[in-house]
Amino acid sequence: EIVLTQSPATLSLSPGERATLSCRASQSMSSYLAWYQQKPGQAPRLLIYDASNRATGIPARFSGSGSGTDFTLTISSLEPEDFAVYYCQQRSNWPPYTFGQGTKLEIK
Amino acid sequence: EVQLVESGGVVVQPGGSLRLSCAASGFTFDDYTMHWVRQAPGKGLEWVSLVGWEGKSTYYADSVKGRFAISRDNSKNSLYLQMNSLRVDDTAFYYCAKGTYNGYFDSWGQGTLVTVSS
Numbered sequence: 001e002i003v004l005t006q007s008p009a010t011l012s013l014s015p016g017e018r019a020t021l022s023c024r025a026s027q028s029m030s031s032y033l034a035w036y037q038q039k040p041g042q043a044p045r046l047l048i049y050d051a052s053n054r055a056t057g058i059p060a061r062f063s064g065s066g067s068g069t070d071f072t073l074t075i076s077s078l079e080p081e082d083f084a085v086y087y088c089q090q091r092s093n094w095p096p097y098t099f100g101q102g103t104k105l106e107i108k
Numbered sequence: 109e110v111q112l113v114e115s116g117g118v119v120v121q122p123g124g125s126l127r128l129s130c131a132a133s134g135f136t137f138d139d140y141t142m143h144w145v146r147q148a149p150g151k152g153l154e155w156v157s158l159v160g161w162e163g164k165s166t167y168y169a170d171s172v173k174g175r176f177a178i179s180r181d182n183s184k185n186s187l188y189l190q191m192n193s194l195r196v197d198d199t200a201f202y203y204c205a206k207g208t209y210n211g212y213f214d215s216w217g218q219g220t221l222v223t224v225s226s
Contacts, residue, residue, distance in 0.1 A: 034212045036153075043203055043216035044153065055214060087153055091211030095167040097143075097155040 002026055002090050006100035012108040019075040021086055021103045028068045029092030035064055035073045038102075039084045047086075048073065075105075083107050110134040110215040112204045117220030124194050124224070130187040130204030130217055138162075138182035141207035144189050146200035147219070154200075157189065158207065172198075194224045 003026040013019055023033065031051035036044040046055040048064035051071055061076045075082055088100040116128040128144070144156040157168045157178040166178050177190040187204055201219035208214050 032211070036213075038153075043218055044213070045216070046212060046214045049208065049212045050210065089153075089212065094211065095155075095158075096169045097211065099153040099155070101152045 001096060002029060002093050002098055004088050004090060004098055004100035006086075006088060006103045008103060009101075010104045010106060012106050013078055014108045015078050015080055017078050019078055019082070019105055021073040021105070023066075023071040023073070023088035023100050025069045025071070025090060027093070029090050031067045032090055032092035033064075033066070033071050034089045034091070036087045036089065037084045038087065044087065078105075080107075110206060112206065112215060112217035114202060114204050114217045114220040117202065117222045119223045119225060120194055121226050122194060122196055122224055126191045126194065126222060128189040128191065128202055128220060128222070132185045132187065132204075132206070135206070137185040142180060142187045143205045143207055143213060144178060144187075145203045145205050145213065145216075147203070148197075148200045156202070159187070191222070194222075196224050198222060199224045
């Protein structure tokens with residue numbers, strides 16, 4: 001089973017700042033990684049798939065990069081609605097599909 | 109517009125059984141793999157199970173293997189999760205999710221809460 005470790009656990013930033021979230025895998029998995037956003041009381045939403053492809057309707061300020069074991073989600077300039085919890089997910093070696101433990105992006 | 113609506117979550121005693129349902133609309137249901145993903149209150153996401161488009165291919169997380177059974181009825185655009193021998197640590201919101209062709213989850217329901225407690 002591939003274990004995904006996200007860092008930091010909590011990131012405190014202000015609107016307009018750049019956010020950089022990390023996801024590290026326990027073994028190499030090419031580019032088979034997705035990122036999801038979850039707001040309180042809501043279901044997750046797919047943001048990025050295959051490490052760097054934005055899902056339908058996702059703003060251009062969200063970008064993903066990485067391959068192998070190290071992946072990054074970048075939000076170029078934070079909007080108020082971007083403060084949420086972010087999860088990475090792998091589909092390289094399944095079952096099971098696995099998720100990281102999440103990074104909470106909070107307003108500073 | 110894709111819609112996924114889960115139902116069936118209740119409070120159940122340890123050792124009990126429950127069947128969750130998910131009603132799908134807005135897409136060709138029998139073209140897609142479907143999943144259940146759960147989230148304990150205040151915790152992270154855990155993939156539970158998937159069923160292939162034809163209903164024959166099924167996979168489970170080790171934590172539920174042998175206790176849960178996923179199924180689908182393509183004539184009713186519906187997904188199901190039969191949950192037996194429930195444990196306290198099965199308490200979670202259960203989300204129905206539409207799978208992409210390449211192993212991600214691109215649409216989610218609003219979730220249904222299963223509480224296992226005596």
